[in-house]
Amino acid sequence: MKYVDEFRDPQKASALLQEIQQISDRIHTQRQRPLKIMEICGGHTHSIFKYGLEDLLPPTVELVHGPGCPVCIMPKGRLDDAIAIATHPNVIFTTFGDVLRVPGSEQSLLQAKAAGADVRMVYSPLDALQIARQHPDQEVVFFGIGFETTAPSTALTILQAEAEQVRNFSLFCNHVLVVPAMEALLENPDLQLDGFVGPGHVSMVIGSDPYTVIAGRYRKPLVVAGFEPLDILQAVWMLMQQFEQGRCEVENQYTRLVEAGGNSVALDAIQRVFEVRDQFEWRGLGSIPESGLKMRSPYAQFDAEVKFDLPGRSVADHKACACGEILKGVLKPWDCKVFGTACTPENPIGSCMVSSEGACAAYYKYGRLSTQEKLPQPKRVMTAVH
Amino acid sequence: MTLSSSISSSPSSSQRSSQHSLLQNAQRLNRSRQKLRDKTVTLAHGSGGKAMRQLIDDIFVSNFDNSLLSPLEDQARIDLAQLMQMGDRLAFTTDSYVVDPLFFPGGDIGTLAVNGTVNDLAMSGATPLYLTCGMILEEGLSIETLRQVAISMKRAAAIAGVQIVTGDTKVVHRGAADKLFINTAGIGVVRSQVSPAANRLEPGDMILVNGELGNHGAAILIARGELALETDITSDCQPLNGLVDRILEVCPEVKAMRDATRGGLATVLNEFAQSSGVGIQVEERSLPIREEVQGVCELLGLDPLYLANEGKMVVVVPREKAEAVWVAMRSHPTGADTMIIGEVVEAPIGTVVLKTAFGAGRIVDMLVGDQLPRIC
Numbered sequence: 059m060k061y062v063d064e065f066r067d068p069q070k071a072s073a074l075l076q077e078i079q080q081i082s083d084r085i086h087t088q089r090q091r092p093l094k095i096m097e098i099c100g101g102h103t104h105s106i107f108k109y110g111l112e113d114l115l116p117p118t119v120e121l122v123h124g125p126g127c128p129v130c131i132m133p134k135g136r137l138d139d140a141i142a143i144a145t146h147p148n149v150i151f152t153t154f155g156d157v158l159r160v161p162g163s164e165q166s167l168l169q170a171k172a173a174g175a176d177v178r179m180v181y182s183p184l185d186a187l188q189i190a191r192q193h194p195d196q197e198v199v200f201f202g203i204g205f206e207t208t209a210p211s212t213a214l215t216i217l218q219a220e221a222e223q224v225r226n227f228s229l230f231c232n233h234v235l236v237v238p239a240m241e242a243l244l245e246n247p248d249l250q251l252d253g254f255v256g257p258g259h260v261s262m263v264i265g266s267d268p269y270t271v272i273a274g275r276y277r278k279p280l281v282v283a284g285f286e287p288l289d290i291l292q293a294v295w296m297l298m299q300q301f302e303q304g305r306c307e308v309e310n311q312y313t314r315l316v317e318a319g320g321n322s323v324a325l326d327a328i329q330r331v332f333e334v335r336d337q338f339e340w341r342g343l344g345s346i347p348e349s350g351l352k353m354r355s356p357y358a359q360f361d362a363e364v365k366f367d368l369p370g371r372s373v374a375d376h377k378a379c380a381c382g383e384i385l386k387g388v389l390k391p392w393d394c395k396v397f398g399t400a401c402t403p404e405n406p407i408g409s410c411m412v413s414s415e416g417a418c419a420a421y422y423k424y425g426r427l428s429t430q431e432k433l434p435q436p437k438r439v440m441t442a443v444h
Numbered sequence: 445m446t447l448s449s450s451i452s453s454s455p456s457s458s459q460r461s462s463q464h465s466l467l468q469n470a471q472r473l474n475r476s477r478q479k480l481r482d483k484t485v486t487l488a489h490g491s492g493g494k495a496m497r498q499l500i501d502d503i504f505v506s507n508f509d510n511s512l513l514s515p516l517e518d519q520a521r522i523d524l525a526q527l528m529q530m531g532d533r534l535a536f537t538t539d540s541y542v543v544d545p546l547f548f549p550g551g552d553i554g555t556l557a558v559n560g561t562v563n564d565l566a567m568s569g570a571t572p573l574y575l576t577c578g579m580i581l582e583e584g585l586s587i588e589t590l591r592q593v594a595i596s597m598k599r600a601a602a603i604a605g606v607q608i609v610t611g612d613t614k615v616v617h618r619g620a621a622d623k624l625f626i627n628t629a630g631i632g633v634v635r636s637q638v639s640p641a642a643n644r645l646e647p648g649d650m651i652l653v654n655g656e657l658g659n660h661g662a663a664i665l666i667a668r669g670e671l672a673l674e675t676d677i678t679s680d681c682q683p684l685n686g687l688v689d690r691i692l693e694v695c696p697e698v699k700a701m702r703d704a705t706r707g708g709l710a711t712v713l714n715e716f717a718q719s720s721g722v723g724i725q726v727e728e729r730s731l732p733i734r735e736e737v738q739g740v741c742e743l744l745g746l747d748p749l750y751l752a753n754e755g756k757m758v759v760v761v762p763r764e765k766a767e768a769v770w771v772a773m774r775s776h777p778t779g780a781d782t783m784i785i786g787e788v789v790e791a792p793i794g795t796v797v798l799k800t801a802f803g804a805g806r807i808v809d810m811l812v813g814d815q816l817p818r819i820c
Contacts, residue, residue, distance in 0.1 A: 068801045110804025181671065181744075287802065414745070423809050 065286030066109075074291045075114055081298040082118045092120040094250055095297055096387055098240060099205075099257035100127030100415025101285050107420040109287040119294065122387035123420070125239055126257060128204045128232075129156050129413035131340045131385065134373035136232055137162035143199050143230060143366050144175040150193060152186035153201035155179045156413045161406060163373045183215035183229075190219070190227035199362050202231045207259040209233040209351060210324035213331035216353070216360050230362040231353055234338060236260050237268050238349035242340075244276045248388050253297045255290065256282035258312045263328075265320030269308045277306050284312040331357055339372060341409055342382025381408035384417050391418040398422060485585040490615030503591055504577070504611060507598040512574070512609040520609035522574060522631075530633040535570035537561060538629035546589065546623060548667035550659075550678030553626055554596030556754060559683045561630040562604045563703040566685040567757065569640055569692060570632030572604065577611035578627035583618045593624065604683035606630070637696055640760075644699045645720035649788040650766035652759045654687060654773055655781035656680065657709050658737045661751030665740065673743075675736045682755035687778045691759060694772045700760040703753070710749040710808045712758045713796045724796045726786035726808070749798075750811050760788065 085093070097103060103123045106112060112121055125131050141162050144151035151167070158168040158179065171177035176196075180186050183200050190198035202212040212229060219227045236257060243249055256269055261282045269280045279300040283293035293311045300307060310316055331353060338350025353361040375381060379401065380394035391397050391410070401407040403419055410418035480502035488495040505513065512520045527534070541557045551559075558575065565572040577597065581590065601608055608628075663679040665671065684703060691698055704712045709731075717724045733748050741748045755778060761769045766784055773779035796808040 066801065068803070071802050108806065109802055110800050110806045111802075113804045114802060185670070423807065 065284070065288045067288065070288055071114075071291055074288070074295050078119065078291070078295050078298055079116050081295075081302050082116045085298070085302055086118050091250075092118045093252045093298070093301060094120050094122050094387070095253050095255060095294060096122040096124045096243075096251050097255040097283075097290070098124040098126040098236060099255075099260065100130070100413065101259060102255055102257070102283065102290060103127065103417060103420055104415050105285050105287060105290060107423070111287060111290060115294065119298070122251065123384075123417035124243065124254075124387055125340065125343060125385035126205070126236070127410070127413050127415035127417075128208075128234060129160055130381070130409045130416040131234065131239075131343065132157075132160060132203065132232060132409060133339045133341045134161070134163045134375065135339065135369075135371050137166070138164070138373060139368040139370060140201055140230055141165060141167060141170045141175075142369055143362055144170050144177050145173075146197075146366065148196050150176045150178060150189055150196050150198045151201070152178050152180045152189060152198060154181075154203065156415075157201055157203060159406065160409050160412045183212050184218070187215050187219055187224060187227055190224050191222075194226055197226050197228065197365070199228050199230055199366075202229045202233055205234055205236050205257065205260045206263045206324075206328065207257075209332065210263060210321075210327045213327035216331045216357055217327065219360055220357070225359070228360050228362040228365050229353065231332070231351060233332065233351040234340070235334070235349050235351065236264075237271065238346055239340065239343070240272055241276070242343060242346045242349070243386060244272070244278065246386060249386055251278060251387065252301065253278050254280040255293045255297070256280045256308075258282060258284045258289070258316065261310075261312065261316045261320070263321050263324045265318050266308050266310045266316055267318050267320070273306050273308050279306045279309075281309045282312050282316050284315070330354075340385075341375065342385045344382075376407045379408040381410045381418075384408075384410055391421040394418070480587060483587055485581045485583060485587060485590065485615055487583055487615050487617070489581070490613060496613065499587075500613060503587070503594045504613075507594045508577070508601070508608040508611075510607045510609065512607060518610075520574065520576075522609075527573075527633050530571055531635045531638075533570075533634040535565050535568040535572075535632045535634050536629070537564040537631075538627060539564060540625060540627040542622070542625050543664065544622060545664075545667050546593065548679055549663050549676075551681035551754070552593060552596050553624060554593035555600045555681050557626040557628045558597050558600035558604060558606070558608075559681050559754060560705065561628040562600075562606055562683045562685055563705075563755075563757070565630050565632035566683070566688040567640070567701045567703055568632070568634055569638035569688065569698070569701070570634040572606050572630055572632040572683075572685050574609045574632075575601065575606055575628045575630045577608050578629075579611070579613045580621050580625040580627075581613065581615045582621040582623050583615055585623050590624065593626075600683070604685060635692065635696070638692060638698070640698050640701045642700055642702065642716050642719035645716055645722050645724075645760055645788045646699070647722060647788050647790045648763045649699055649760050650763050650784055651713070651724065651726070651786045651788065652761070652766070652770060652773065652782055652784050653704070653709065653732070654684070654757055654759070654779040655755075655783075656732045656734050656737070657704070657753060657756060658733060658741070658748035658751030660754040661708065662737045662740045662748075664752070665744075671744075673740065675740065677734065677736050677740070680753055680755040682778050684755060684757050684778060687757070687773060687776045690772045690776045690779070691761075691769055694768045695761050695765045697765070698759060698761055698769075701757055703755075703757045705754060706752050707811050708748070708750040708752060709756075709758065710747070710796065711811060713808065714794075714810045716758070716760065717796050718794045720788075721793050723789040723791050723793060724786060725789050725805075726796065726798050728798050728800050730783050730785045732781055732783050749808060763787070 186200035281293040281296045283289045332351040334348045335350040335352045337345045339345045358364045378396045383389040406412045410416035480498040489499045546553045562572045660679040663677045702712045773782040797805045
């Protein structure tokens with residue numbers, strides 16, 4: 059396919075892998091434990107599994123899958139709030155598809171829909187605004203979710219709603235910020251990370267400059283990377299070079315899209331509509347200061363948290379669920395007691411099993427080959443003819 | 445609430461000689477095909493009365509016309525002796541069609557309803573022969589739409605060489621169905637000595653597929669118009685019985701055949717691997733996928749291996765027959781792009797592994813839930 063195949067060229071990949079192997083061999087003459095590199099973005103996690111990159115890297119280079127899937131870090135309490143809005147009479151609740159199956163404390167949005175709530179899947183917040191224009195007698199609420207990647211389109215939709223004076227549209231804002239989450243992780247003494255593959259799409263918006271704190275204060279090198287397999291391998295190779303040469307810098311592999319200063323139009327839109335919350339709860343990571351966005355008071359007429367009375371309860375995760383430790387990269391999915399047994403994509407207990415970007419779902423779906431001896435054998439299922 | 449009657453409605457059998465000529469006259473009038481003047485379907489068209497008779501005559505009987513249907517009895521009566529010459533088992537299947545939108549590039553719900561059932565029959569090694577046609581119409585459906593669908597079914601049946609021999613029509617209140625649902629059941633005769641089945645795969649067998657994957661799923665997604673994309677992807681909706689004939693000519697011992705409809709190629713391969721207790725290995729490089737379909741999938745985060753097809757089949761044959769089957773399939777128009785995509789291996793049992801272009805392997809699992817709603 060045009061403009062994509064170039065980034066999936068097996069020959070280039072094998073050349074990069076050879077170089078990674080050579081650097082790793084040199085580094086590991088002096089070092090025992092593997093190099094741990096965390097990818098912070100769920101899109102990277104997905105690509106790593108889809109292309110089987112983990113199996114291609116030398117065993118001395120370990121990829122740790124971080125809390126970069128916005129669906130996976132959404133706490134149950136926020137889902138309960140969403141369901142409370144969705145089950146309100148006269149509400150059309152709109153959301154991206156992968157939020158639908160995330161379990162709240164009692165049910166998921168999909169189950170609420172089956173029970174009669176008007177829940178609709180959209181591909182963009184603008185689709186939700188369009189539904190609001192078509193149904194002026196009903197309140198249309200959009201579940202805003204994602205890092206800085208999706209926040210600009212949500213913000214622009216609010217500005218559009220304001221310009222058109224669409225009064226029956228509101229946002230349930232769950233946008234989160236990537237750098238505060240990385241800082242919270244790095245404060246954790248359990249974590250033994252050597253460097254980061256930085257998120258490409260987020261960085262398209264915020265630029266690569268905001269990561270200087272990671273390389274400066276926390277002394278971890280970071281390479282912002284794109285999502286194609288060669289992008290990720292090149293980023294790993296760039297990190298390996300930093301390790302070998304004793305450098306600790308923010309580098310940008312994704313130069314075709316990411317600039318140091320980010321995208322000023324997108325940042326302006328975020329700035330106009332949103333402000334930083336004092337605290338936001340992340341599933342498994344707890345409350346992280348200044349890690350989420352809320353709507354500024356001039357936009358209160360579009361703020362679902364103002365328009366609706368929400369339970370706003372904090373709900374503890376299932377006791378057996380190790381999502382938190384998995385998101386921190388301390389445990390691997392197969393270390394979790396319920397992984398693949400009580401917790402499967404069909405019946406997820408933790409949110410890492412729901413989204414295809416979640417580490418557990420990715421291991422369950424793609425990763426069982428290399429880890430098969432660690433996992434329960436697949437059950438035989440009845441086949442169906444269509 | 446549904447209002448029902450069937451297509452066939454025979455005249456009263458209580459004839460008396462004194463009234464003979466009068467009744468004959470009335471019967472002749474009743475028997476003459478009725479013209480439909482209504483523009484939309486109303487509850488009256490399902491009430492069993494004259495309106496319904498007009499609808500059935502003008503839309504269905506006139507298009508599906510054949511000697512088994514025309515007596516308009518409540519059932520078609522099929523000569524057994526003739527069937528028994530064609531094989532030694534009857535294949536019998538049913539499928540319901542609820543696709544949205546009704547018309548899409550490359551087909552419509554009518555072509556789907558004929559080809560889908562024809563293909564389900566053909567996959568058993570049967571010669572598809574007769575279909576039924578059950579229609580559930582939503583009050584307010586345009587008669588012209590219904591007529592177009594019936595004409596599509598007539599054409600699809602002619603191409604596949606099958607006859608629609610009996611049927612039923614129901615009209616439901618507005619909102620109780622979405623425009624038009626169709627159920628078709630079908631029967632065919634399975635050739636002697638032919639018994640493909642999902643549990644017959646053995647290590648060493650080769651796997652073929654008859655062309656581009658995911659075109660139907662992508663075409664439907666785009667036809668819905670929600671994505672504001674423009675492409676020239678068309679549905680692959682087509683009958684596969686002709687292709688099956690070619691396969692059986694060179695390889696009557698074919699191990700398994702299944703059309704890769706809902707859930708796509710990935711689902712069929714998983715069903716095969718699990719039923720047979722074997723592993724399946726597929727080469728990513730040999731999978732025929734159009735650039736545009738790949739592009740739509742990249743945009744939406746979908747996997748073309750799970751996209752629906754309506755004219756694609758997965759065929760498993762003994763290794764020594766793979767080349768002959770490949771040549772035979774390529775000689776048929778519906779198999780011109782046939783590829784050998786992989787092979788059956790011993791382990792891991794019940795698992796489909798895709799060898800990526802990088803040489804890494806990844807598991808292709810069963811789909812959880814739906815990638816897309818209502819695509820067939």
